[in-house]
Amino acid sequence: xxxxxxxxxRPMREGDQExxxxxxxxxxxxxxxxxxxxxxxxxxxxxxYYGTPKEPVDRCLEAGRDxxxxxxxxxxxxxxxxxxxxxxIFMTAPSWGILEERLRGRGDTDEAAMEKRLKQARWEYSQGxxxxxxxxxxxxxxxxxxxxxxxxxxxLRADRRTCLLDLxx
Numbered sequence: 001x002x003x004x005x006x007x008x009x010r011p012m013r014e015g016d017q018e019x020x021x022x023x024x025x026x027x028x029x030x031x032x033x034x035x036x037x038x039x040x041x042x043x044x045x046x047x048x049y050y051g052t053p054k055e056p057v058d059r060c061l062e063a064g065r066d067x068x069x070x071x072x073x074x075x076x077x078x079x080x081x082x083x084x085x086x087x088x089i090f091m092t093a094p095s096w097g098i099l100e101e102r103l104r105g106r107g108d109t110d111e112a113a114m115e116k117r118l119k120q121a122r123w124e125y126s127q128g129x130x131x132x133x134x135x136x137x138x139x140x141x142x143x144x145x146x147x148x149x150x151x152x153x154x155x156l157r158a159d160r161r162t163c164l165l166d167l168x169x
Contacts, residue, residue, distance in 0.1 A: 002060040004069045007033070010048035013108070023053070041071060041078035046109075046117065050075070066151065073124040076131070087154050088131040089147065094138040096125075 007023040009030050018024055025033070030049045034042060042051030052075065057067050069079070079086050093099035103109070103117055128134055135146045154160070 001066045001068060002056070004052055004057055004067055006050050006052055006069075006071065007039075008048055008050045010046075010050075022050075025049075040082055041075035043072055043074035043078075045072055045074075045120070046113065052079075073127045073130075077127070080130070087133070087150065089133045089135055089150060090128045090131040091135055091137045091143075092125070092128065094136055098138075 005019060005021075005023060007025050007030060009025055009027045010022075012018075012021075012024055016022065016024075027049070030042075030051070033039060033051070033053075034049075038053055038055070039051040040054050040057060042049060044050075050072070052069055052071060057069075060067050069075075071079070073090075076088050076090075080088060093102060099121060100118060103121070104114065109117060133150050135143055135150075137143050
């Protein structure tokens with residue numbers, strides 16, 4: 001399994017690592033990448049760009065590896081357009097209050113920007129029905145188990161395993 005590392009124009013924070021947390025780009029560099037169509041998806045969020053580079057994802061998919069992307073709703077809807085067989089899992093907090101608490105707990109956003117984030121989050125929640133699955137992110141072990149069940153179920157779908165029905169030797 002491969003966890004896709006997104007590119008972003010946001011500044012590095014303490015603890016960030018190039019190529020691990022994100023690929024950090026200048027705004028000009030990111031916009032050049034958009035023009036060259038190197039992203040599966042991209043969006044501007046909170047004044048910064050975020051996007052998923054195609055090349056490492058394609059390399060993993062060609063090798064038969066599953067790819068996990070941690071992307072916002074705008075990006076997920078773009079992925080669904082480009083890759084109709086992609087499996088979309090909407091991760092949600094146990095409640096709106098806990099989501100707001102988590103966002104505020106980061107401590108990196110002033111109140112005006114926080115209000116914009118919360119407005120965006122309300123829109124994102126309204127799009128949850130566009131996904132195939134919804135998982136509540138409250139207890140790590142259960143959340144991981146549910147995602148593992150989704151991955152297993154998707155691999156067992158009949159349309160992905162018809163080759164097993166070949167009666168010829």
